Structure formats: C-alpha cells, structure tokens
Amino acid sequence: MPTSDPDCPFCEIVQRDDPDAREVYRDEHVVAFFPTEPAVLGHTMVIPRKHVPDIWSMDEETAGHLARATVRLAGAIREAVHPEGLNVIQSNGEAATQTVFHLHVHLVPRWDGDAMGPIWPEETDYSEEEKDDVLMRVRTACRSMKP
Incomplete structure (x- = not known):
C-alpha cells in the first residue's frame, strides 16, 4: 500500500501542503488537527501519516x-477545554458516513446540550433469534482470527 495518495486531502495535511490545516500534534506516526467544520470547539481528528483507507486496511503496528x-490527545483535550464527556468516533465506508477515505479518529468533546445531540437510536426491535444468530457468526469469525 502506498504511504500517501496524491488525491487525498488528509495526505496533503500529512505532507504539510494544506495551509488551512489547524494542526495540533504531529509525531513520526500520526498527525492531529481540527476539522474545517468542527462539531464542537475542541473537535480533533487523528490520522496515521501513512495512507490507510479504512480500519480493514490497517496493520496492527499502525493501529x-x-x-x-x-489516548494522549484525549487527555490533552480534557486538560484544554474541560469537557463533560468525549466521543471517540471512527467510521468506515460510506454507509457509516466516512467521507474522506483516509482512516481517521474523531475526538469530540461533549457538553450537556451541545450541538452534537444523541448519536444512538432510542431503541431497536431486533428479535432474540436475530441477536443470537449474529452472536454465533461473530464468535465463529473470532475463532478463525490470528492471535
């Protein structure tokens, strides 16, 4: 897999080619920055410097x-803006609302009544049989994973 993609806006940030990026942290493996349109103040995105489209393409070392x-940046956000809570959001694929296909983690500080609103449905109506079926399928897939 290439280490960067010339058409990727996050690779531009990694390469320091985006003058509008509000970068807050950089080391040899990751870059963290504020998104152009933050959900709330302090919203920070963390990306690997290596171009990785999604979680299924990421190796364990990069992970x-x-x-x-x-974790370190969550602590810095807590110290800087004193949120009441924090969402850690990482989406994969269009169905999960991923719009930039360079893996990224959103750190979203939260306060009661903020602009984000709830992120989970009030309730679901899956049958016990449906839940048990998926349980067995995931357990089976876990048994075949490499240690």
Missing part, C-alpha cells in the same frame, strides 16, 4: 501508534 496517540 497501536494511532491508539496511543488517541
């Missing part, structure tokens, strides 16, 4: 670097 940076 480890991304996870460590995400």
Whole structure:
C-alpha cells in the first residue's frame, strides 16, 4: 500500500501542503488537527501519516501508534477545554458516513446540550433469534482470527 495518495486531502495535511490545516500534534506516526467544520470547539481528528483507507486496511503496528496517540490527545483535550464527556468516533465506508477515505479518529468533546445531540437510536426491535444468530457468526469469525 502506498504511504500517501496524491488525491487525498488528509495526505496533503500529512505532507504539510494544506495551509488551512489547524494542526495540533504531529509525531513520526500520526498527525492531529481540527476539522474545517468542527462539531464542537475542541473537535480533533487523528490520522496515521501513512495512507490507510479504512480500519480493514490497517496493520496492527499502525493501529497501536494511532491508539496511543488517541489516548494522549484525549487527555490533552480534557486538560484544554474541560469537557463533560468525549466521543471517540471512527467510521468506515460510506454507509457509516466516512467521507474522506483516509482512516481517521474523531475526538469530540461533549457538553450537556451541545450541538452534537444523541448519536444512538432510542431503541431497536431486533428479535432474540436475530441477536443470537449474529452472536454465533461473530464468535465463529473470532475463532478463525490470528492471535
């Protein structure tokens, strides 16, 4: 997989080719910046420097670097803006609302009554049989994973 994509806006940020990027953190593995249209003030995005389209394309080493940076940046956001809560959002594929196909993690500080609103449905109506079927399929898939 290439380390960058010339058509990717997040690769532009990694390459420092986007003068409008509000970068807050950079190390040898990740870059963190404010999105152009933040959901709330303090909303920060964390991306691997290597171009990775989605979670299914990411190797475990990159995942480890991304996870460590995400935890550190969550702490920095907490210290800087004193939120009442924090959403950590990572979407994959158009159906999950991914619009830029360079893996990214949203760190969204939350306050009661903020502009984000709820992110989960009030309730669902899946049958016990449907839930058990998916449980068995995921368990089976987990057994075939490499340790």
